[in-house]
Amino acid sequence: MVPAIARPQLDLELRGIRKRYGNFTAVDGVSLKVKKGQFVCLLGPSGCGKTTSLRCIAGLEEPDDGDILIGGKEVTRDPPWERDIAMMFQDFALFPHMTVAKNVAFGLEMLKKPKAVIVERVQQVLKSFEIDALANRKPGSLSGGQRQRVALARAMITEPRILLLDEPIGALDYSLRETVMLELKMLQQRTGISFIWVTHDQNEAFSLGDLVVVMNHAKIEQQGPPEEILQRPATAFVASFVQGNNVFRGKVLRAADSLLEVETPAGSFLVPGAGLALGSDVSFSVRAENLTDITGDHHLNRLTARCTAVEYFGSVRRHIFERSDGELLKYDQFGAHAARIAAGQVATLGWRPEDTVLHTGIAG
């Protein structure tokens, strides 16, 4: 007999989820696999379908097509309380008339747990979230950071398999966000609960996510670890959504030795790639830090343009150039170098073909 191969169970699987509102498609064939204890960030511009996807997972919306599996069990038509999930909203949705302790106890009370169990567990959770001193206060008298902890404690008390978070730190002061992000990441790692975190902020997604899922117009454009999304954007949309990329569009002019020569309105450039017919429409990108104004023989791609602005951020000096096709070109110089290019100056920038990324993905 062939021994059974143990397959690691997925915490969540979406298979071709589609959700329409009248004629409008808010989520269009979204498929996703979330491994046990993964931190997943759904990232994308406003209106791309992140929240609707999350609401389908939560059971607050029923998809028109597709299947949702949680912990290997099909739950597509199950109500929220029969799914092994909890949800935390941007406004925290705390009950204003209840004390902190009552708010935190709510999930266990809904599950009709014995009173003694609830009292003990609430105490434990209040302590571990360091909000025990606030137990008898009402949400209205708490700071944003404290309300956030209470909301998190309330969501996590039932120990769900998955915590769904919709822009959970969007309402916090900028100065608090970094601390809260670090705390949440540590909490997620400690508990092993999978987090599905919706955000339009790429810094949040890249610093927190094990898996970043970039959405646009109701579809997934690319999913992968943060480094992959940053270094190898699969589509022109992902490249332009991620800070620091210069995106070019053009047609394949020549192809040889795994290099394509692509003609764009800003000039012709060499891009690694093969197997494309001459004349094919392509797009590619190069990161702003991979450009140089001290060009050598290996910087086969060159572009001469006028610098319109120089911004100095301490660790990086960003130069903005105007390309001949009217688009902007960004050139970042890292480190404490003396300024070499001033606004108004015309300069030639170069980069190596191997620092150029051909976009090979199709949104789906």
Ligand code: ATP
């Ligand atoms: P944001 O970051 O602004 O919250 P999002 O990516 O989360 O955006 P969704 O809230 O999922 O986007 O909305 C996706 C699209 O579906 C939007 O165009 C929105 O207007 C539309 N939509 C969402 N809910 C409904 C609804 N109940 N009825 C009609 N259209 C809806």
